[in-house]
Amino acid sequence: MRYRTRHGGDAPLVHRFQANPTQSHEIMHRLADLAVAIELAAAGGTVGIVHADCPTKVWPDFINALESAHDEAFLEGLVESALWSRERCFGMCEDMVEDVRAVVVGHTPMTRWMTLGNVIHIDTGAWMDDEARDFCLLDAATLRPVEDRPGPRQAPAGPFTMTSRHE
Numbered sequence: 001m002r003y004r005t006r007h008g009g010d011a012p013l014v015h016r017f018q019a020n021p022t023q024s025h026e027i028m029h030r031l032a033d034l035a036v037a038i039e040l041a042a043a044g045g046t047v048g049i050v051h052a053d054c055p056t057k058v059w060p061d062f063i064n065a066l067e068s069a070h071d072e073a074f075l076e077g078l079v080e081s082a083l084w085s086r087e088r089c090f091g092m093c094e095d096m097v098e099d100v101r102a103v104v105v106g107h108t109p110m111t112r113w114m115t116l117g118n119v120i121h122i123d124t125g126a127w128m129d130d131e132a133r134d135f136c137l138l139d140a141a142t143l144r145p146v147e148d149r150p151g152p153r154q155a156p157a158g159p160f161t162m163t164s165r166h167e
Contacts, residue, residue: 036066036082042140045101052107053088054119055081059100083107089121102143112136113145 038049048059055078056062062078069075087093089108096117097103103118109125113136120143122136137146 036079037063039063040140042101044141047140047143048097048100048103050103050105051083053081053085053105054097054100054103055085056097057095058098059103088116088119092116104138104143 036050037054040047040049046059048054048062054062056065062082065075065078069078084107086108088095089110094117097119101118102120104120104122106121106123108121109123109128110121111133112124113120113122115121120138122138124133124136126133126135138144139146
């Protein structure tokens with residue numbers, strides 16, 4: 001838990017399990033096994049998915065570094081940027097991430113989704129208890145939010161459904 005709290009992840013999850021070291025240890029091992037980045041083979045090209053940002057200018061460079069980095073300090077910095085960086089969002093950076101159709105990120109809550117270059121920021125803050133916001137679900141073919149439809153909500157068909165309702 002020390003790594004996560006040291007880097008800003010002092011969420012309720014961390015505090016909840018500090019009293020139970022065995023459970024805490026198990027959770028940390030499971031979290032360590034999660035992918036830092038995911039690639040989706042979608043119509044129109046590869047879509048990258050990462051929590052906060054792609055820390056390189058070229059998507060395949062990022063993936064190759066994650067898979068083959070031998071320098072532990074370099075890898076830790078790369079992962080830290082991928083999980084925690086807000087530079088692109090706060091700086092309103094329009095630079096494209098090369099050799100990928102789009103990169104879908106979250107981490108920085110906003111009132112609605114936005115695209116900077118080919119990086120799509122989808123964290124609408126819907127997970128926050130004190131906010132009445134909707135999750136952002138993207139259509140895999142268009143990489144645009146799925147529009148609300150009357151009646152019960154249904155996820156769109158397709159391999160990539162990370163969607164939300166927008167105003």
